[in-house]
Amino acid sequence: MLKYLKSYHYFKNTLGVLMVFLCQNYFAQNDSLFKAQTFCNEKKFSQAIQIIDKVVLNPETSSDPASWHIRAYAYLQTYKQTGSSNTSKAYLLDTAMYSTLKSMKLDSKSEYKENNDGFIKNGASTYYKLCTILLQDSLNLYRSEKFYNNYRKYTIIINPTFNLKAKDIEYYNAAGGQFGELYTKNNFQQKFGDYAKMALLKVLEIDSKNIAANINLGILYYNQGATLMRELEYDVKLDQLDVVQENAKKLFKQSLPFMMKVYELQPKDARAIEGIEGIYSALLDEEKASEFKQKKEALNKK
Amino acid sequence: MFLLVLAFVSLSFQQQGFDPNAKVKAVFLYNFTKYFEWPPKMKSGNFIIHVIGSNASLNQELNKMAASKQIGNQKLEIKSSQSYDGSIQPNIIFLLNDVSDKLKDIVSKNKGKGALIVTEKIGLAKAGAAINFVVIDNKQKFEYNKGNAVKAGLKTSDELTSLAIAVD
Numbered sequence: 270m271l272k273y274l275k276s277y278h279y280f281k282n283t284l285g286v287l288m289v290f291l292c293q294n295y296f297a298q299n300d301s302l303f304k305a306q307t308f309c310n311e312k313k314f315s316q317a318i319q320i321i322d323k324v325v326l327n328p329e330t331s332s333d334p335a336s337w338h339i340r341a342y343a344y345l346q347t348y349k350q351t352g353s354s355n356t357s358k359a360y361l362l363d364t365a366m367y368s369t370l371k372s373m374k375l376d377s378k379s380e381y382k383e384n385n386d387g388f389i390k391n392g393a394s395t396y397y398k399l400c401t402i403l404l405q406d407s408l409n410l411y412r413s414e415k416f417y418n419n420y421r422k423y424t425i426i427i428n429p430t431f432n433l434k435a436k437d438i439e440y441y442n443a444a445g446g447q448f449g450e451l452y453t454k455n456n457f458q459q460k461f462g463d464y465a466k467m468a469l470l471k472v473l474e475i476d477s478k479n480i481a482a483n484i485n486l487g488i489l490y491y492n493q494g495a496t497l498m499r500e501l502e503y504d505v506k507l508d509q510l511d512v513v514q515e516n517a518k519k520l521f522k523q524s525l526p527f528m529m530k531v532y533e534l535q536p537k538d539a540r541a542i543e544g545i546e547g548i549y550s551a552l553l554d555e556e557k558a559s560e561f562k563q564k565k566e567a568l569n570k571k
Numbered sequence: 572m573f574l575l576v577l578a579f580v581s582l583s584f585q586q587q588g589f590d591p592n593a594k595v596k597a598v599f600l601y602n603f604t605k606y607f608e609w610p611p612k613m614k615s616g617n618f619i620i621h622v623i624g625s626n627a628s629l630n631q632e633l634n635k636m637a638a639s640k641q642i643g644n645q646k647l648e649i650k651s652s653q654s655y656d657g658s659i660q661p662n663i664i665f666l667l668n669d670v671s672d673k674l675k676d677i678v679s680k681n682k683g684k685g686a687l688i689v690t691e692k693i694g695l696a697k698a699g700a701a702i703n704f705v706v707i708d709n710k711q712k713f714e715y716n717k718g719n720a721v722k723a724g725l726k727t728s729d730e731l732t733s734l735a736i737a738v739d
Contacts, residue, residue: 443580446580446581446582447580449580449582450580450582453582453583481581484581484582485581485582488582488583488584489582491584492582492584494591495584495589495591498589498591498594498595499589499591499594501594501595501598502598503597503598503601503636503639503640504598504601504602504640505598505602506602507599507602507734508734510595510598510599510602511710514595514710514711515710517591518708518709518710521709522709543584544584547584550590550592551591551592552709553592553706553709553710553711554709
């Protein structure tokens with residue numbers, strides 16, 4: 270948070286210098302751009318936007334990095350005025366970032382580089398905050414992922430060597446766990462289970478040995494199979510019972526490789542051993558279930 | 572760059588208090604009641620399933636079933652014990668794996684009394700049980716010995732034969 274505030278004050282201070290510079294160079298060239306700058310200085314950002322939106326469409330000023338830079342600043346400040354990390358007004362942030370990128374592209378002399386970089390850095394961290402809010406509070410995976418992808422996009426612009434893989438794992442593991450828990454708490458609604466699986470499988474695409482993703486996927490598949498059994502009516506016809514058993518069996522079998530992977534990587538992982546025992550038991554393989562039961566008991570004795 | 576740390580949620584198995592296999596066996600037992608006719612004296616009072624042997628989750632599941640289901644006009648009642656109890660007049664005796672060596676004795680004591688004897692160990696449909704649970708391809712199936720059901724005093728339905736692994 271401290272860094273975030275620091276960067277905010279940094280923008281505020283540098284804007285003053287920037288404004289003076291821009292005023293000197295562009296007043297003569299474009300009166301509208303100057304007016305937009307003035308409104309920005311007076312913190313009348315909505316009025317600044319009305320003008321600057323026209324400035325960037327004007328052929329005389331549309332190729333000027335200053336136009337896009339001022340536009341980025343006006344939109345970024347307008348977004349901040351809507352409240353901290355407002356998810357419904359994120360289009361303002363999108364416009365600010367788009368304008369910053371345009372300014373960067375046109376800024377062949379790197380006159381605005383420092384400020385533009387700051388805008389991008391600020392935008393990236395805001396997008397990350399938005400993605401966490403949507404994941405943890407609103408449980409909107411689709412929008413959360415969209416913001417997360419924006420975070421990735423802008424982070425890599427600022428820091429091309431940044432280790433996004435670690436962040437991807439953190440994000441998708443969190444999403445998988447979040448929706449997996451939701452699946453359990455909401456009477457095993459299929460869509461939540463599917464979201465969770467999708468997110469956790471993304472983790473394994475990056476790191477097939479990721480313990481958390483493997484264990485959560487194993488549990489998810491097992492729970493889905495167990496749910497089919499749990500929801501069985503006692504008077505279901507025997508031929509239908511066979512179909513349910515078949516479907517549950519497929520899910521239990523899908524669960525097994527994830528748990529086995531954890532066991533291979535961490536042979537003393539109690540959750541994996543207990544999980545494998547449960548899966549084999551559900552698959553009616555008493556011999557294997559007993560083998561892992563013994564392993565669990567041996568582990569508990571230590 | 573300051574970023575929030577995303578909370579990681581570790582999931583848990585939903586197996587506490589729920590055993591999928593116990594549920595499947597309960598469903599089977601309930602279904603079996605549709606395919607047999609018990610002698611008139613067994614059609615009054617409670618419909619008793621006597622579970623002999625140890626399986627806590629099965630007993631739990633059967634009691635849950637008994638709380639919500641009836642067999643015709645009869646209230647479903649689950650009795651469980653570790654050994655055979657001659658004072659109980661059950662409609663179904665479910666002899667569990669750990670006490671399956673008692674089958675011969677139980678069959679002889681219940682001959683013609685109208686108790687459907689169900690077991691869960693390989694070979695027991697040939698050793699006196701009318702129904703024996705078996706595992707085939709990771710699924711619960713059952714063997715059906717019609718002759719043993721008749722000897723136990725039950726009227727049988729041929730329909731069950733088509734759903735079972737028939738044993739003579």
